[in-house]
Amino acid sequence: xxxxxxxxxxxxxxxxxxxxxxxxxxxxxxxxxxxxxxxxxxxxxxxxxxxxxxxxxxxxxxxxxxxxxxxxxxxxxxxxxxxxxxxxxxxxxxxxxxxxxxxxxxxxxxxxxxxxxxxxxxxxxxxxxxxxxxxxxxxxxxxxxxxxxxxxxxxxxxxxxxxxxxxxxxxxxxxxxxxxxxxxxxxxxxxxxxxxxxxxxxxxxxxxxxxxxxxxxxxxxxxxxxxxxxxxxxxxxxxxxxxxxxxxxxxxxxxxxxxxxxxxxxxxxxxxxxxxxxxxxxxxxxxxxxxxxxxxxxxxxxxxxxxxxxxxxxxxxxxxxxxxxxxxxxxxxxxxxx
Ligand SMILES: *Cc1c(COP(=O)(O)O)cnc(C)c1O
Numbered sequence: 001x002x003x004x005x006x007x008x009x010x011x012x013x014x015x016x017x018x019x020x021x022x023x024x025x026x027x028x029x030x031x032x033x034x035x036x037x038x039x040x041x042x043x044x045x046x047x048x049x050x051x052x053x054x055x056x057x058x059x060x061x062x063x064x065x066x067x068x069x070x071x072x073x074x075x076x077x078x079x080x081x082x083x084x085x086x087x088x089x090x091x092x093x094x095x096x097x098x099x100x101x102x103x104x105x106x107x108x109x110x111x112x113x114x115x116x117x118x119x120x121x122x123x124x125x126x127x128x129x130x131x132x133x134x135x136x137x138x139x140x141x142x143x144x145x146x147x148x149x150x151x152x153x154x155x156x157x158x159x160x161x162x163x164x165x166x167x168x169x170x171x172x173x174x175x176x177x178x179x180x181x182x183x184x185x186x187x188x189x190x191x192x193x194x195x196x197x198x199x200x201x202x203x204x205x206x207x208x209x210x211x212x213x214x215x216x217x218x219x220x221x222x223x224x225x226x227x228x229x230x231x232x233x234x235x236x237x238x239x240x241x242x243x244x245x246x247x248x249x250x251x252x253x254x255x256x257x258x259x260x261x262x263x264x265x266x267x268x269x270x271x272x273x274x275x276x277x278x279x280x281x282x283x284x285x286x287x288x289x290x291x292x293x294x295x296x297x298x299x300x301x302x303x304x305x306x307x308x309x310x311x312x313x314x315x316x317x318x319x320x321x322x323x324x325x326x327x328x329x330x331x332x333x334x335x336x337x338x
Contacts, residue, residue, distance in 0.1 A: 001207040001242050003169055007058035011050050011085065012042035018177045018313075023280040030301035031310035034185065035283065036174060039290075039318040044084040044119060045112075047077045047318020048197050051166030052158035053085045059162060061089065065152035067122065069140050071096040071133045073264060074105040074126075075288065075322045078157050078194075080112045083119045092122040094144065094151070096136045100129045100263055111325030157194025161240035164233060167200020168207065168241045174313075175210055185212060187306065190315035191293035192216030192226055192254055197317060199233035202251060206234075207243035216254040217296035219289050220263040223256040230254065258296040264288045266329050269295035274323075275330065286319025287326040293317075 017037045025033045041050035060068060068086045072079040072095070079095045086093035095116060099105050105126045106113065116124065127136050133156055141151040154163070178185060192198040198216040205212050218226045227249075234247045260267030266287060273294035274285045285291045297306075297314055306312050323330075 001168070001244070003165070003172065003241065006055060006165060007062055008054045009057045009061070009085075009089070011054055011088070015173050015177060016040050018174070018181065018183075021281050021283075021314075024277060027276065027280055028298060028301045030308055031186070031306045031312045033297070034183070034311060034313045036313060036315050038170070039284070039316045039320060041318070043081050043088070044115065045077070045080060045318070045321045047081055048167075049078045049081040049158050050085075051170055052163035052196055053081060053166070055165050056154050056158055056163050057085050057089060060091070060152035060154075063152060065091060065150050067092040067094060067144055067149045067151045068154060069094045069096070069137050069144070069151050070154040070158075071098065071137055071156050073098055073100050074109070075112045075264065075325055077112060077286075077289075077319050077322065080115050080119070080321065082154055082158070083116060083121055087119055092149075094123045094125070094140055095121055096125045096127060096133060096140060098127055098129060098131055098133060101265070102129065109325060111322045113325065115321060157196055159194035159196030159199070159233065161233070161236040164196040164200035164203070164237040165241050167197050168204035168237060168243075171201050171204020171208070171210070175208055183311065185313045186310040187213045187215060188313040188315060189215045189217065189293065189297050189300075191219055191289040191317050192230065193219050193289060195226070195229050195233050197315070199230050199237050201315075202230070202234040202247055203238040203241060203243050206238060206245070206247050206251070207241065214251075214253065215300070216252075217258055217293040218254050218256040219259060219292050221256070223254050226254045226256065227252045255296055255300070258292045258299065260292070266326065267292065267295065269299065271329055273298055283316065284320040284323060285316070286322045287329065288322055289319050290317055
């Protein structure tokens with residue numbers, strides 16, 4: 001595997017920190033918990049999409065694009081970061097937003113929604129839930145082509161083999177840090193959404209025979225569907241990145257117990273995880289992804305899936321700008337309001 005052969009833009013200086021969360025580990029009385037701070041990646045507000053965009057934007061530029069089109073939910077971190085990358089490259093950016101929760105798009109909304117405007121989005125198309133997002137982006141691309149522009153479509157979450165290569169690169173970065181710090185972890189936990197993060201890490205670990213078990217915590221889909229998505233994408237990514245041998249189905253592990261009533265909808269366990277992590281470690285999680293992933297880690301520890309004496313690494317994939325759109329959940333007890 002030689003990642004240097006792929007064209008890449010650089011949006012982060014150096015490696016993201018790898019830290020021990022001593023107070024949180026003490027609180028849970030289980031394994032030692034470490035955190036990989038991908039919330040501190042570059043571009044406005046940081047987060048995991050920055051790694052994918054290093055490869056995706058290099059491809060867009062190589063193809064002579066002048067406008068990026070991408071899609072996401074109304075509070076999409078991916079849309080914020082894609083727009084920020086486009087701004088930095090001097091390109092325009094058009095967003096197609098899916099109202100996964102009916103009525104949730106507010107033109108003057110806060111959180112990421114506000115940042116779309118601050119960063120100077122070229123245009124926003126809002127579509128109802130369950131729209132074929134690729135078709136909606138194609139429509140937008142056709143319109144822009146008629147105006148003489150050169151659009152480049154980035155799929156939802158930046159999760160194709162090219163974008164997921166950003167997380168193959170993360171696996172390489174992380175293994176170097178683990179070696180430097182003499183840290184031999186037993187497992188890693190990450191949020192599993194559009195899948196590029198989970199699949200890219202699997203491909204990267206596989207490529208270096210790291211044998212680090214990776215647990216994905218679903219934020220949207222049921223287990224069987226998500227595991228199949230990750231399995232397919234991990235193999236496409238391994239193929240693209242030149243990993244060599246295929247990834248086996250049994251290395252793909254997803255838990256869907258922490259989604260709650262649905263994507264982006266709050267759960268009491270998410271509120272607990274966000275509160276506890278903020279108050280014990282000063283680390284800001286988010287309500288849609290990392291809060292639910294951390295709630296999953298809390299529960300897996302309480303159930304004994306991970307236990308004292310082990311070392312577990314949590315991947316912080318970012319998302320804290322979305323917190324501001326959910327502030328009222330954290331002012332009062334969520335159970336009281338529901
Ligand atoms: C997109 C996102 C994820 C999920 O990553 P995927 O690669 O889409 O699975 C996790 N956390 C945050 C904050 C995100 O924005």
